[in-house]
Amino acid sequence: MSQTAGMNYKQCFTDAVVAALMALVVFGPIMGVVLDGYKFDIDFQRVAVIVALVFVGRLIMSYYFQTEKGKAMIFKYASNHDGVTVNPPHFKSKMIWVIPLVMIIGFLIPFVASKYILTVLILGLIYVLLGLGLNIVVGLAGLLDLGFVGFYAIGAYALALGYENLGLGFWSMLPIAAIAAAFAGAILGFPVLRMHGDYLAIVTLGFGEIIRLVLTNWVSLTHGPNGISAPLPTFFGLEFKRRSASGETFHEFFNLPYDSGYKYMFVYLVLFIVVWAVLFIKHRLVKMPIGRAWEALREDEIACRSLGLNHVLVKLSAFMLGASTAGLAGVFFATYQGFVSPSSFTFFESALILAIVVLGGMGSTLGVVIAAFCLTVLPEMLREVAEFRVLIFGILMVVMMIWKPRGLVRVTRNGFAAREGAVK
Amino acid sequence: MSQENILKVENLVMHFGGIKALNDVTFDIKRGSVSALIGPNGAGKTTVFNCLTGFYKATGGNIMLSANGKETSVIKVLGEPFMMTDFISPVAFIQRLKYKMFGGSHLVNRAGLSRTFQNIRLFKEMSVVENLLVAQHMRVNRNLMGGILNTKAYQLAEEEALERAFYWLGVVDLVDFANRLAGELSYGQQRRLEIARAMCTNPEIVCLDEPAAGLNPSETEALTKMIRVLRDEHKTTVLLIEHDMGMVMDISDYIVVLDHGEVIADGGPDDIKSNPKVIAAYLGAEEGEEVTL
């Protein structure tokens, strides 16, 4: 077993040749022959590069897995036990020092940062919110929701439609949108959640698409693909416009010169507070009976039922909470853009949110926050890779599932101090 | 509780497609007893168990559980198909609809019956204590606002749940492992943890599916003692499926023998030992051959 001398170079080489041939067959036509109308252009170079990459990659992999280290790695991932640790009782997280620091910095940022950075940060925070919501559903309860963007859209359109048709502003629509999204989650979830888990994925996928199609086609209500405008939040009734038809505006009231940056500052600050509130609630939820029930359900549904847990209602609660978080995020997205259209809510958005959860780690809050910023802010900064974004998400999902299905951040569990047992 | 029998099984029938797993199984379990369900492999023991605990919907027959001060029909709470008469009587319709929508095996547990599984089903990536806390889900403070704001009432309820968890950890001798992941425990420990978890739901009857499978003799000995503690100190009725005849004969007050989906004998351990039908079923022996169990 453990002789390094028995390295089988021939095996490595044949593996690599087979892989390269397969790459040639698979990549050759699609990458080598670029359609141009009914004609085509030939691009040998791309094919040669990719085939060479596959050849070298496979050679290295084959070689590595024959070394001691590689074998150990295969063994480690075959046994499938990694990631989760239990903290000792009375464990104090170092986050206690980090959190106030991050809070203070976060509050100061809008007063120093440029408008562009602020908009990027707002987008990042919106995705933090989305990631947290989906993390409850996928990471804690183990339900794969591929139509998460549907609830996001419901939140965003709730703000826009509520403003247009009912005259309701940002502040009244914020809770209403969350409730509306949760309600939509309940209607969809109740029949579907009693079924086998895999079906949920495809039904929610269909649901996300239905929402988008309805938003596109119901022109009389949503103005179809042209979109609809959404209101800005108000500061105790003061608007952030240059001029207001109804009463004073923010800059007039405080005797400031008009600056369109104020509205972003305000949206950022409100969003920042909401994100912290959601973080806190989620932090509490995992420790509460409901959070434990979600995780137990992810681990073993049958055992849960044998313990008296109504699996449908427990799943539904996770599903609805996730949906309402997405609804909140949708409201912020609409107000930040000032405009919503169906094209913002495609399956790619759902995939992006899922990638955040997968990369951040199922059930890990910190991981999701970091991943949300990495996946939204980095592509903004590096425009060149933007077109490869989806490809990278896809590769990330496959690689993460094979390599570290629990995500990059270690999941820890609370320890409990031993105590005198008693039955009352 | 005045009733003597905690569980009444009448004419239970279970078909899987064309296969008749159970044909007409009838038996009663006395309150406060330790009873065993035995029989050769494939006799339908686990099927009976799954029907009792609400994981299979029996094709026919009746199961009545009288615990927690009320009578529960296990078949009814799983949600029966609608009948024509329901559309005339709104009360019956609403009740059936309720069980159709919200019914299921969890109601059997809430009615006072809990179980363990033949292939251990723990929450492997949760800690040992958390496994026991999940089992107390129906008893703890589930108020969302209370939990988020961490109120006094919530803290008190959590503390009580933890105390109960540690009590049961003490009974099954796992206190030292409280903060380990359930999946890291040894096989015997996992079996014991599963029993503790079942007991945390505060059942009046606990069904153990092959609790001694894979245990060594000293562990089996400890398990026997534990089952006696459940019966004598906690007034819990115990129903078990077991292949270890030594243990079954040692511990049981009452034994039901199944073969080919039918009850072929029932009674105390001594009756069963000498029952020729049982011996024949177990050994496939000709009648009259001398066999000892």
Added chain:
Amino acid sequence: MDIVLQQLVNGLTLGSVYGLIAIGYTMVYGIIGMINFAHGDVYMVSAYLTAISIALLTFFGVQSFPFIIFGALVFTIVITGAYGWVIERVAYRPLRNSSRLSVLISAIGMSLILQNYVQLSQGPNQQGVPTLLSGAFRFYVGDGFVQITYMKVMILLIAFTGMAVLTYIIQKTKLGRMCRATQQDRKMASILGIDTDKVISSVFVIGSAMAALAGVLVTLDYGAFDFYIGFIMGIKAFTAAVLGGIGSLPGAMLGGIILGLSESLFAGLVSSDYKDVFSFSLLVLILIIRPSGLLGKPAVEKV
């Protein structure tokens, strides 16, 4: 009247295409119990391969229609089959013992990879193939008429031939026997000396080949396609597979045809804007009312 008949004809061809793609879902689900999310995108890849093969064949001077269609079929089916094999090998085989959630996420990742890879290689614009076969049968009904293009007739012929060949393979050949055995009990099959990894790979290849067949036919008929078509087609074919009973081959074909017919009728008689909404709602309804589908067996939960 003529609208209904026309929509029935359209629905039948559409349904046979759904059926072909649904076969891939149903076979993979039957054998390893996972939803292969990337299957719709395999279909999308086959549409591109069809166009590429036609472009290549015409470039090399092949003019006659039978040769072109034969060449396109062989080229597309072989290479799409290779895609199926590679996808299984790269994204699913390493996860054979992982949780279902991991496999599903990996499948979604694969779907994204395929979409974006094709988009990057071939550009985001819509592509097309020239019309190779035109003309139609016309039947006069009352005042109007029903039109069946030659292309539609060919789709039906080839699709049903494909299904017949597949049924023969599964029912009569050694490979089919091994597939069925693996589907019943993977562990037992491997104990009996069946190389289950190979069987699973071959199921992916067969499923992809069927999707490729559908891809060639739809591309020739419809002409235009882009890198996004796999998504909608995938969900619809999955609906067909669920409708017929997932895991059941005849069910996939039947489900495909029923879905195709009902969708066409809905589009013709009610609203064509909402026809996708109709199909997805149908999926949800089936899952609620009869999750085992028309021909599927109800799953008994193992406790």
